[in-house]
Amino acid sequence: MAARLPADACVTPILSIRNLSKTYASGHVALKHVDLDIARGELFALLGPNGAGKTTLIGIVCGIVNASGGTVTADGHDIVRDYRAARSKIGLVPQELSTDSFETVWSTVRFSRGLYGKPRDDAHLERVLRELSLWDKRDAKIMTLSGGMKRRVLIAKALAHEPSILFLDEPTAGVDVELRRDMWAMVRRLRESGVTVILTTHYIEEAEQMADRIGVIARGELLLVEQKDALMRKLGKKQLTLTLQEPLDAVPDAFAEWPLELADGGQALVYTFDAQAERTGIAGLLRRLAEHGIDFKDLHSRESSLEEIFVELVQGHR
């Protein structure tokens, strides 16, 4: 699907992905013709179930995986023809910490910066380590750190060369509440400082709390890209639950025009409707209930969460 920026976003995208495809040597098609533009300074969340193609997409943009077709431009640089320049614009926080176990935190981040040919800037590295509460650990060997601290080191490494685009692949998978909160705060600060952040996540809550725009990917296809608020408005459903005075065995035929369901062993009647519809049908439903002598003692309504929207989208795709 096409996922260009809205016309009013009159900016050159910082990341431009065109017709990107990937078929692994095994024959598995991991990405199918993905088009996506990311605006400078945006916080974009890529949501998808396991195996959707999120890591493959990031891997291609970061030059770790070769694309089978399509192009990617990062801050004006083609990621194949102009690999070094493109890569120097990008920071990647991968899912796993794989190397550097015997190195200290300080030498690891300094080395990361040097990899991109950036001049030494100890003041910058100190700022990064302090922000991530790693400054006190700068002389510790990475192998001696806790899992949470190792995660922080991954982020420090990714920020060492001052990238303008930061990818976070499942940043909070398996981390504790405190680290998750710190990560969210850090991502917000980065974004305020002008860094474009693209994160992948299974945690809908993360996308709901953080993102400006959300892309949903499943089986290698970008199903949808929307401003978060518009997505919730467009696809959100509302649910009205009536707690009945007397339980019902079944929904009476007279109510066939409303998609009603019984819940709580017949104690509650649940009506799901489109939050955007001009006529919700609630007034008519309540009248009909009164006509049939069905009394209720309580009623409440709620809007669907992003999680419900997401599950419906992905299931619909299957």
Ligand SMILES: Nc1ncnc2c1ncn2[C@@H]1O[C@H](COP(=O)(O)OP(=O)(O)OP(=O)(O)O)[C@@H](O)[C@H]1O
């Ligand atoms: N090197 C590889 N060779 C063959 N198939 C692969 C390879 N790497 C990934 N795949 C397959 O491609 C699909 C997409 O994988 P990918 O890791 O991009 O998904 P993901 O959305 O990041 O999933 P997760 O959330 O589980 O990390 C999966 O079915 C995976 O098994």
